[in-house]
Amino acid sequence: MASSAPLVMRVVGSSIKIAQRAGKIIRDVMCRGDLGIVEKGKDDLQTEADRSAQRCIVASLSKMFPNITIIGEEGQSDLNVPDDWLITEPNAEFTEKHDCPGPLADLKESEIVIWVDPLDGTSEYTQGFLERVTVLIGIAVNERAVGGVIHQPYYKTDTGELGRTIWGLKGCGSGGMLPVPPPADRFMVTTTRSHSNTIVQSALDALTPDDVLRVGGAGYKVLQLLEGKAHAYVFASAGCKKWDTCAPEAILEANGGTLTDMLGRHYRYGKDACFPNSSGVLGTVAGISHETILSKIPETVKVAMNKM
Numbered sequence: 001m002a003s004s005a006p007l008v009m010r011v012v013g014s015s016i017k018i019a020q021r022a023g024k025i026i027r028d029v030m031c032r033g034d035l036g037i038v039e040k041g042k043d044d045l046q047t048e049a050d051r052s053a054q055r056c057i058v059a060s061l062s063k064m065f066p067n068i069t070i071i072g073e074e075g076q077s078d079l080n081v082p083d084d085w086l087i088t089e090p091n092a093e094f095t096e097k098h099d100c101p102g103p104l105a106d107l108k109e110s111e112i113v114i115w116v117d118p119l120d121g122t123s124e125y126t127q128g129f130l131e132r133v134t135v136l137i138g139i140a141v142n143e144r145a146v147g148g149v150i151h152q153p154y155y156k157t158d159t160g161e162l163g164r165t166i167w168g169l170k171g172c173g174s175g176g177m178l179p180v181p182p183p184a185d186r187f188m189v190t191t192t193r194s195h196s197n198t199i200v201q202s203a204l205d206a207l208t209p210d211d212v213l214r215v216g217g218a219g220y221k222v223l224q225l226l227e228g229k230a231h232a233y234v235f236a237s238a239g240c241k242k243w244d245t246c247a248p249e250a251i252l253e254a255n256g257g258t259l260t261d262m263l264g265r266h267y268r269y270g271k272d273a274c275f276p277n278s279s280g281v282l283g284t285v286a287g288i289s290h291e292t293i294l295s296k297i298p299e300t301v302k303v304a305m306n307k308m
């Protein structure tokens with residue numbers, strides 16, 4: 001039976017199932033062995049998994065929600081997909097167990113923008129750092145990231161199954177994992193593995209962390225924050241795009257954290273938003289003062305980020 005839940009609940013609930021289906025496509029491409037790598041630009045790869053996962057996600061979402069604007073990293077996709085790639089209804093457990101937040105209850109499709117990163121961490125995927133690969137579906141309303149799904153197709157569960165799916169919706173909460181606070185007696189930062197430079201490094205140095213985790217993927221770094229492995233995600237560089245941060249920002253903030261640019265400004269995710277997050281990414285977990293971290297970022301870094 002078709003779900004009668006409010007629109008935003010059906011979008012999140014459907015995104016849970018769609019991201020899981022895309023995750024299976026990503027694993028299947030890897031099993032077949034031919035990744036079909038294309039170089040889109042410097043340090044910027046695309047594989048058959050990126051392309052197919054995006055087709056699955058955009059075809060499913062656009063059939064279910066024809067008037068929602070959907071923007072995917074891999075551009076325009078052929079939406080003629082195999083029937084078994086199409087998800088046609090939301091995850092029932094999600095829509096039945098959770099109440100829609102009041103301010104999001106009466107949305108029209110035209111008021112929602114969905115940002116899709118079909119495979120975040122493409123370079124980690126091609127290099128075998130598979131746990132860092134995520135599927136990101138971010139939901140924006142009034143230009144703000146309000147909800148999203150991070151699916152981790154290679155996460156190994158306690159029962160030996162592959163994959164987990166974390167959702168978040170502001171005013172409703174989050175699910176799919178139990179967030180753990182980071183240790184109180186140390187300060188750890190997570191940052192890029194493959195896109196560093198002197199400005200990225202000077203922002204890190206200014207925070208005098210006890211440890212710096214250098215791992216790929218925007219989705220994975222926000223999962224590290226929620227797992228209590230780091231207190232802050234610090235990336236003082238352009239390179240990330242709206243589809244990299246929409247879902248992670250919404251999920252982090254649904255858990256009491258904050259994600260902004262390096263000057264403390266929230267990115268805007270409206271349908272006409274530019275793609276690059278040109279003034280960097282700063283994420284902090286609940287209980288860590290975003291303002292205090294911002295106040296330690298050197299002026300030279302802020303000036304460089306503001307010019308981008």
Ligand SMILES: Nc1ncnc2c1ncn2[C@@H]1O[C@H](COP(=O)(O)O)[C@@H](O)[C@H]1OP(=O)(O)O
Pocket residue numbers: 042043044073117119120121122123191192193194195215216217218235238239240241244
């Ligand atoms: N210079 C860049 N060019 C293209 N994508 C980038 C760049 N920098 C970051 N990204 C995207 O942001 C994600 C997080 O960056 P990093 O791993 O450096 O922290 C990357 O996995 C990549 O997403 P994707 O893999 O979806 O293309």
Ligand SMILES: [Mg+2]
Pocket residue numbers: 044045046073122
């Ligand atoms: Mg990419």
Ligand SMILES: [Mg+2]
Pocket residue numbers: 117119120121218243244
């Ligand atoms: Mg990405």
Ligand SMILES: [Mg+2]
Pocket residue numbers: 050073117118119120121122
């Ligand atoms: Mg991607």
